[in-house]
Amino acid sequence: MKMKKRLRVLLSPRNIFPVSMLAIVAVFAVFAEFIAPYPPLKTGVGPILSPPSEKHIMGTDQVGSDIFSQVVYGSRTALFVGLTSGLIGLAIALSLGLFAGYYGSKLDMLIMRTVDLFLSIPVFVFMIVLLVIFGSNITNIALILGLFSWPLMTRVVRSQSLSLSEKEFVAAARAIGERDIGIIFREILPNVWPAVIPLFMMTISGNIVAESGLSFLGLGDPNTASWGRTLAMASRAFYAGSWWGILFPGLVLTLTIISLNLISDYLVSLLTRTEK
Amino acid sequence: MKEEYPLVEAKKLKKYFRETSLLGKVIKTTKAVDDVSFSIGRREKFCIVGESGSGKTTLARILAGLLDYDEGELFLDGERYKDLLEKDRKGFRRKVQIIFQDPYSSINPRKSVREFLERPLKLHGISFSRSDLLNILESVGLSPAEEIMNRMPWELSGGQRQRLFIARAISLNPELLIADEPVSMLDVTVRAQILSLMNRLYEDRGMSIVLISHDMLTVNVFCDRVAVMYLGKFVEIGKARDVYSSPIHPYSELLVKSTLKPDPGIRGKVDLPEKEELGSIPAVGCRFQPRCIYSVQRCALEEPILREVSQGRSVACHVKGVSRS
Known part of the structure; x- marks a missing residue:
């Protein structure tokens, strides 16, 4: 009953676009081997700078690689980096923020000043330095982005946790014998989601863009297809008339980000509904 | 069950809330519960x-x-709250x-x-x-x-x-x-x-x-x-019926007279035994004295303690709390 209803709401006109967009990207990511017609980074699979055609539906770049295949494999990179880094950030934010807000005092002070520190430094420069030191591969990119994703989420989780811990239902839980850990995870956490989910989704989309940015700058994984890398190649061929190299990966990137933000709105409305 | 003890017993219970400045200096103390005993x-x-x-x-x-x-003791079935909560x-x-x-x-x-x-x-x-x-x-x-x-x-x-x-x-x-x-x-x-x-x-x-x-x-x-x-203090303890029908402490009287009477005939100002302006908590003397219409000089100087005025009835008031034997 409930599942059917949820499915119907998920596929309502309002959600149909972002859901199907993300579904396509997800299918690309999971089944890249079966969908992509060519190995994405292999050169000379077609003529150089061929416009969209039957054999290359998104055209080719200046070394004769298939752009559609790069977009498909790039989805895998984008989702992997976005989700991994987002989840790392979320995990750190929850484990720090929930406790900082609930217990307060010196621990809280320490965590919040660290957050301020992280928010005040130019993170991108640090990421570049770390990538140069540890070497650029897709796992390192995901980890490093994750390690810089927690501060803002932590601040939000902490402020929620702080205000929720004063609520009477927390005192009520203590009165029936709930321990601190039970209160934090059973009473506070479920009420923190509505505030954190939009930020979590924003972090994912931000990190997808960041990965593309790094790849665009040539700091990405040299052995992995990425939307940013395709865009970088195409940007050099743009004056040779290659509009397709910019348009298709750019469009997929943009639509993916928009879809993520729309879905986050929907998730919040789902979590904060107070009537059916 | 230990029947020899009352279920709950509080002895000189105190709870003060202290507001401190950033340097840890106490700015303001609120005496939320101040030396309260009951069972x-x-x-x-x-x-x-x-x-x-x-x-x-x-x-x-x-x-x-x-x-x-903060201070005093609280017992449940004769055992200290603090011990019970720990053990x-x-x-x-x-x-x-x-x-x-x-x-x-x-x-x-x-x-x-x-x-x-x-x-x-x-x-x-x-x-x-x-x-x-x-x-x-x-x-x-x-x-x-x-x-x-x-x-x-x-x-x-x-x-x-x-x-x-x-x-x-x-x-x-x-x-x-x-x-x-x-x-x-x-x-x-x-x-x-x-x-x-x-x-x-x-x-x-x-x-x-x-x-x-x-x-x-x-x-x-x-x-x-x-x-x-x-x-923060108990000013009167007694059987509910007695306190309601004949309050002794001026504050109890104020509370009883403040209850709504199911009589539409009473309109306008209800005659409350209270001075017009509310005073702040005095440093010495009775806490209720600034609002009390019965106050005498002694009330401003000395804080009244809770004294038994009759069986099971205690009042903390210099004026009204005298034994009516």
Whole structure:
């Protein structure tokens, strides 16, 4: 009953676009081997700078690689980096923020000043330095982005946790014998989601863009297809008339980000509904 | 059960809230509970009455083991609260339950009725069946229980929420139930229902009840014994009926005269025994003195202590509190 209803709401006109967009990207990511017609980074699979055609539906770049295949494999990179880094950030934010807000005092002070520190430094420069030191591969990119994703989420989780811990239902839980850990995870956490989910989704989309940015700058994984890398190649061929190299990966990137933000709105409305 | 002890005994209980500056210097001290002693017997309905700011909610939270006290001692069945909470926390929680004022904030909005109700039973390892849960809901007048059990809190009215909360509190079979203004946030029509529900549960189960209230009328209807609290201190303790019908302390008198009379003939200004302006808490002397119309010179100089004026009746007042033998 409930599942059917949820499915119907998920596929309502309002959600149909972002859901199907993300579904396509997800299918690309999971089944890249079966969908992509060519190995994405292999050169000379077609003529150089061929416009969209039957054999290359998104055209080719200046070394004769298939752009559609790069977009498909790039989805895998984008989702992997976005989700991994987002989840790392979320995990750190929850484990720090929930406790900082609930217990307060010196621990809280320490965590919040660290957050301020992280928010005040130019993170991108640090990421570049770390990538140069540890070497650029897709796992390192995901980890490093994750390690810089927690501060803002932590601040939000902490402020929620702080205000929720004063609520009477927390005192009520203590009165029936709930321990601190039970209160934090059973009473506070479920009420923190509505505030954190939009930020979590924003972090994912931000990190997808960041990965593309790094790849665009040539700091990405040299052995992995990425939307940013395709865009970088195409940007050099743009004056040779290659509009397709910019348009298709750019469009997929943009639509993916928009879809993520729309879905986050929907998730919040789902979590904060107070009537059916 | 150790019958030789009263269920609850408080001796010179104190709770001060201190506001400190960044450097840890105390700026302001609020004496929420200041040197309060009393005892509550088994199967007794004990009331604490006072206006907002009198410290009654703080006292309720201390009694419920949700707040530490600074000084003095508090015993449950002859054992110190602090020891009980340390050694047998779960046992203590089973014995003492509390109902809060605002049923809209005391129930987690993200838990269904069923989850809310199950939690204490699971927490204390009490086995239960679905029909047990339904019985609990029925016993507080929530029906159809079957349907209500699957609801979310926002699908319940204020009165239903308070019933649900009471249901959870009594599901652990407490010996002491503290009710912190359980009806003051509810519609007038619902108040009587909730109070009579509590009364019925009291009759059925025979636990002791501490009712916190600001309304003398409620106190008179519900309670056996009442303590009148003013700015952290008890100013009068006695049988609820006696205090309501013939209050001795000027503050008790003020509270009794403030109750609404079901007489539309009374209009305009009610004759309250109170000076016009409210004074601040005096550094010396009686706390109520700035508001008191009976005050004499001594009241400004010396703080009156609670003295027994007759059997089971104590008053802290220099003027009115003299023994009427």
